[in-house]
Amino acid sequence: MVGIIGFGAYVPFNRLNRAHIKDTFGAPVPKGEKAVANYDEDSITMGAMAALDCSANLDTKSIDAVYFATTTAPYKEKQSAATIAGVLDTRLDIRTADFCDSLRAGSSAILAGVDAAMQGLNTMVVAGECRLGYSAGSYENHFGDGAAAFLIGNNHVIAEYIDSCSISIDFHDLWRADDERFVHSWEERFCINQGYNQFVSDSVQGVLKKTGLTPGDFSKIVLYGVTPRYQGQIAAKLGFAPAQIQDSLYNQVGNTGTANAPMMLAAALEEAKPNDYIMLVSYGEGSDAIVFKVSDEIANFFPACGLKGYIENKKVTMNYGKYLRWRELIETEPAKRPVQKRSSLPDMYRNRKKNLGFYGVVCKNCGTVQFPPSRICIECRTIDQMEDYRLYGKPARVATFTVDYLAESLDPPTIVAVVDFEGGGRLICYLVDCDPDEVKVGMEVKMSFRHIFTVDSIRTYFWKAVPKL
Amino acid sequence: MAIGIKDRAAVIGMGCTKFGERYDRNLEDLMIEAIDECLEDAGIEFNDIDAFWFGTFTSGMAGLAFSNRMKSHYKPVTRLENMCCTGLDSFRNACYGVVAGAYDVVMAIGAEKLKDGGYSGLEVPTEDSDRTLPDLTAPSRFAFVAPAYAHKYGLDMQQMKEVMARIAWKNHKNGALNPKAQYRAEVSMESILKSPIICSPMGVMDCSGVSDGAACAIITRTEDAKKYRKDPMYVKGIQIAAGPGHSEKHQSYDFTTAFETYYAGQAAYREAGITNPREQISLAEVHDCFTPTELIIYEDLQFSERGQGWKDAMNGFFDLDGGLPVNPDGGLKSFGHPIGASGIRMLYESWLQFHGRAGKRQLENPRIGLAQNLGGQPYSCVVGVGIVGNELG
Structure with a gap:
């Protein structure tokens, strides 16, 4: 049996109430909130957090492949999946690949994971997205940011892969050229009537035919849709009742592109019962329809926080100006502070276990946990008696802190905290996704993988603290 | 066994500029201002000084930052940097120069031109690294x-x-x-308490000034000090x-x-x-x-x-x-x-x-x-x- 072994998701903490877009431009907007990646988040960091959400109770050394699906990879040349594999602390003898350039990349990666599982491999499939629509355009209203992750393999399967149908056609409705930031589209009626409705129908009918199942057999259809209206219309036409249609997350998160159907699948799995049939349907240059059957193992799997948990943990006070600033859509006055130096890539390479896997060391002589790793113990000065010690996942508390109004930031003021880990180890780091008035000595925090800064187009990633949910 | 240098080195002259936003003065001006006062105080000439310890955090590289400006003539100049402890450590090393008997008369000088940087805080020179740890203010x-x-x-x-x-x-x-x-003004408790927060709970009035300035000292061995003045500082x-x-x-x-x-x-x-x-x-x-x-x-x-x-x-x-x-x-x-x-x-x-x-x-x-x-x-x-x-x- 091959299929999904585990699932996880990530939704950024900050949400923009769409009403703020109307306040700015006047035109009517859809109801609800869109999830907005913090200024220090991107598709890689959100993907990594979703993968950690998925793997909290799994042995990441059993992972044989990491696939990352996105249309918003931070680099055009430099793989994202390898970074996520580093965060997951996988073995080095694994496959990594990015699935890019299509909204269908998420389901393509899942199918690739299924194929790998048939060869006996465990694949972490991650989809993360952080797309931009033009200001005052409909896609700005629609788009939200988020990620989902699935471990796919053949042991302890919680949702068995039954079959799939893929339709591929060079249909050109949405696009974004190599050097562009914003998504373009052709006239909406062409996109929906000739594209979306047609290909989704083709793949769904195809997989129904292959499996011999009927719409009534499914507990949920996880159907990608640009908006809930288009999603509902075609699902109904295909014979699915409203209760069967998995919520598109449009009102709480927004359309997360490549990650949208995968995030909806994570939501469906959070509610699923043994023997449920779930159909995942994606869209983009065609469509993939994939049928899963939930197994008894579903009762034994829990993501660390889960999509529901991340959706509930939110702050909705941001205004449109902050959104523009975080996505660097307006030029704000640079701080009168020295220019940041770029990271040294050789040092980044040497320190990869620290920076990605969040490893410190523990001294075998005196037992002192310390970060960052070094060869000489800070406590007993013993040399070369260190063992790797992963601090990620250890309970942590704020020992002391300050709220810094001087530091350059896209979201001032900056909270700086001294974080002490249970069992030893201390790190002085930023505390984000946190109201400055809520910080207290002793508060519980956990670590979140973030984009720290970019200089010379070298993106530096590291860990920050966030309040524990 | 080392016994320390108690009473073995003596200061025979000191100088210090006015500190502040000295936009009309460069590093050379500041050093001249401090050294002039110091030499007059000690009653000696610049050329009487055998060696220099020049402390600066960011305002110059190597002994040349001093010797080029002060036109010291092929004499030993050590540029010293120990972050904000630079000044006192320059003085310490200069003392050792005379106590060891390597020189008779030495100068420790610290100088800094911060206000040419254009920042309200400090610009800290940093080594190449992965730069993942926060660059805290x-x-x-x-x-x-x-x-x-x-x-x-x-x-x-x-x-x-x-x-x-x-x-x-x-x-x-x-x-x-x-x-x-x-x-040079007294500040009321109330205005200090109400000053805008910089880093909680510190307000701007909890922070020291960012300044230009220079200070120096001329040091000899104690047994020689009385040749220069009756009231040296030991x-x-x-x-x-x-x-x-x-x-x-x-x-x-x-x-x-x-x-x-x-x-x-x-x-x-x-x-x-x-x-x-x-x-x-x-x-x-x-x-x-x-x-x-x-x-x-x-x-x-x-x-x-x-x-x-x-x-x-x-x-x-x-x-x-x-x-x-x-x-x-x-x-x-x-x-x-x-x-x-x-x-x-x-x-x-x-x-x-x-x-x-x-x-x-x-x-x-x-x-x-x-x-x-x-x-x-x-x-x-x-x-x-x-x-x-x-x-x-």
Whole structure:
């Protein structure tokens, strides 16, 4: 049996109430909130957090492949999946690949994971997205940011892969050229009537035919849709009742592109019962329809926080100006502070276990946990008696802190905290996704993988603290 | 076995510029200003100096930054950098130059031109690294002390703010009497308490000035000092301590001390023969880069018992007319903080006080002065403590 072994998701903490877009431009907007990646988040960091959400109770050394699906990879040349594999602390003898350039990349990666599982491999499939629509355009209203992750393999399967149908056609409705930031589209009626409705129908009918199942057999259809209206219309036409249609997350998160159907699948799995049939349907240059059957193992799997948990943990006070600033859509006055130096890539390479896997060391002589790793113990000065010690996942508390109004930031003021880990180890780091008035000595925090800064187009990633949910 | 240098080196002249926003002066001007005063004070010529220790944090590279500007003629110049402890460490190394017998007359000079940088804070030169650890602002590194101290000793944050403000108030009150200080005005407790927050709970009035300035000293061996003047200032002890970074990595550290200050103080007290600093020291110039720093220095240097420093601050023990005046010249807070110059500026106040030249700040019969200079942050720093006196023995 091959299929999904585990699932996880990530939704950024900050949400923009769409009403703020109307306040700015006047035109009517859809109801609800869109999830907005913090200024220090991107598709890689959100993907990594979703993968950690998925793997909290799994042995990441059993992972044989990491696939990352996105249309918003931070680099055009430099793989994202390898970074996520580093965060997951996988073995080095694994496959990594990015699935890019299509909204269908998420389901393509899942199918690739299924194929790998048939060869006996465990694949972490991650989809993360952080797309931009033009200001005052409909896609700005629609788009939200988020990620989902699935471990796919053949042991302890919680949702068995039954079959799939893929339709591929060079249909050109949405696009974004190599050097562009914003998504373009052709006239909406062409996109929906000739594209979306047609290909989704083709793949769904195809997989129904292959499996011999009927719409009534499914507990949920996880159907990608640009908006809930288009999603509902075609699902109904295909014979699915409203209760069967998995919520598109449009009102709480927004359309997360490549990650949208995968995030909806994570939501469906959070509610699923043994023997449920779930159909995942994606869209983009065609469509993939994939049928899963939930197994008894579903009762034994829990993501660390889960999509529901991340959706509930939110702050909705941001205004449109902050959104523009975080996505660097307006030029704000640079701080009168020295220019940041770029990271040294050789040092980044040497320190990869620290920076990605969040490893410190523990001294075998005196037992002192310390970060960052070094060869000489800070406590007993013993040399070369260190063992790797992963601090990620250890309970942590704020020992002391300050709220810094001087530091350059896209979201001032900056909270700086001294974080002490249970069992030893201390790190002085930023505390984000946190109201400055809520910080207290002793508060519980956990670590979140973030984009720290970019200089010379070298993106530096590291860990920050966030309040524990 | 090393016995230290107590009473083996003597200062025969000092100079110090006015500190502040010296937009009309460059580094050369500042050094000339300090050196002119210093040479006149010592009664010697520039060419009488055998060797130089030139301390600067960011305002020049190598000994050339000094020798090119001052046109010193193929003489030894050591450029020294030890962060904000640069000044006192330049002085320390210069002392060793004469005590070792390598030179007869040496100069320690610290100079800094911060206001040409265009930033309100410091520009810290950094090594190449992965740069993943936060590039924290200077005030944030010291602000950690305030909630930790308040928590440990049972002060509420309002009380803590008042203790911090009292320290700033004192240093401004002293600085108002100092013609060379950057800020020469008394500031009310109320306006200190209400100053805009920089790094909570510190407001802008809890922070020292960012300044241009230079200070220097001419040093000889004690046996030669009387050839130049009858009233030299003797070096009683001078020590520095560089920390291993234990505090920032180990949870046992609670942010209410800088161990480096404690260890440098203990070493300097041993060298100088100080057994009761609270009683024996006449005046102390300490590194009040931020008000919480001065508070924990009181305790690290044993001017106050642990947990008692805030009470001594509030009851005026460290005021100009108190039991142990701290920062009688206004300190970094009011005199200003041109990094490389600060450690030597601290000694300059003892120099003036010993010679009765401190004007309205003049203390009665000062005998022993202390300077404490800190580079880094409370949880990882290099600290110098120097002790000087106006009598031998």
